[in-house]
Amino acid sequence: MNLTIDVTNKENIAYVVLSGEVDAFTAPKLKDALLPLTKEEGQTVEVDLQNVNYMDSTGLGVFISALKSTKEHNTDLKLVQMQERVYRLFKITGLTEIMNIDSTVQGGMQ
Amino acid sequence: MEPFDFVEIKVPAKAEYIGVVRLSISGIANRMGFTYEDIEDLKVAISEAITNAVKHGYNETGEGEITIGFGVYDDRLEVMVADHGGSFNLGDIKQDIGPYKQDDNIEELREGGFGLFLIDALMDKVEINSKYGVIVLMTKYLHEAEVGQNGDQISTSQ
Numbered sequence: 001m002n003l004t005i006d007v008t009n010k011e012n013i014a015y016v017v018l019s020g021e022v023d024a025f026t027a028p029k030l031k032d033a034l035l036p037l038t039k040e041e042g043q044t045v046e047v048d049l050q051n052v053n054y055m056d057s058t059g060l061g062v063f064i065s066a067l068k069s070t071k072e073h074n075t076d077l078k079l080v081q082m083q084e085r086v087y088r089l090f091k092i093t094g095l096t097e098i099m100n101i102d103s104t105v106q107g108g109m110q
Numbered sequence: 111m112e113p114f115d116f117v118e119i120k121v122p123a124k125a126e127y128i129g130v131v132r133l134s135i136s137g138i139a140n141r142m143g144f145t146y147e148d149i150e151d152l153k154v155a156i157s158e159a160i161t162n163a164v165k166h167g168y169n170e171t172g173e174g175e176i177t178i179g180f181g182v183y184d185d186r187l188e189v190m191v192a193d194h195g196g197s198f199n200l201g202d203i204k205q206d207i208g209p210y211k212q213d214d215n216i217e218e219l220r221e222g223g224f225g226l227f228l229i230d231a232l233m234d235k236v237e238i239n240s241k242y243g244v245i246v247l248m249t250k251y252l253h254e255a256e257v258g259q260n261g262d263q264i265s266t267s268q
Contacts, residue, residue, distance in 0.1 A: 023128050023129060023132075024125040024128055024161040024165070025125035025126045054132070054153065054154075056161070057158055057224035057227075060224055061224070085147075093227065093228070
């Protein structure tokens, strides 16, 4: 019931690998780690969600604020390897329309 | 009176206990025979309700308790989340919720506005009573389609 966040930088890409659950308890930690990365102009932030097996609206909120930040600072946000269950929440809330989510969703729910 | 089992849990109104309640509902729903997908829906719905109670009921100070009640019926699970003490304006919360639409301005997207919307989308029935604090009562039916096709399976009162 925790979340680990691993960040590695390679040229203009920041790879963020998440593992665990994103809820009201862990979301603030994610926000603190993610937002500064979206403020370095020209950078792409790629978030790997393969090992995120639970997320709720608090997680969606973090990605919405990260997306807003990318628009302000001319950076990019990309979500990759999202699990089917998590993808479903992005779909229900309509966020798949505005987020850059890798189309190879696990479980093939596309 | 329709027979049912009742399980009650009280947790401190702190975000770190949301995961604990998620495990509880997962166990109860699994015992009742809910599908994997339905259990995941229940986990999100109850987490949203508790997050609301933690955030709005107690202004994130972590004081007070949240009471969670599970009504276990033959054909459904009723979940009650009560943030005794605090209260939040439901009208405010209900306003501006709902899925993103293509013509919405991204700047206007509310970062915390999806909670109640998700509860509504994932559960079969949602009722809210805000007379004494805020109580969210949500219901999810077992094998919804099957019940609809075969009325004999529904156990009614008597």
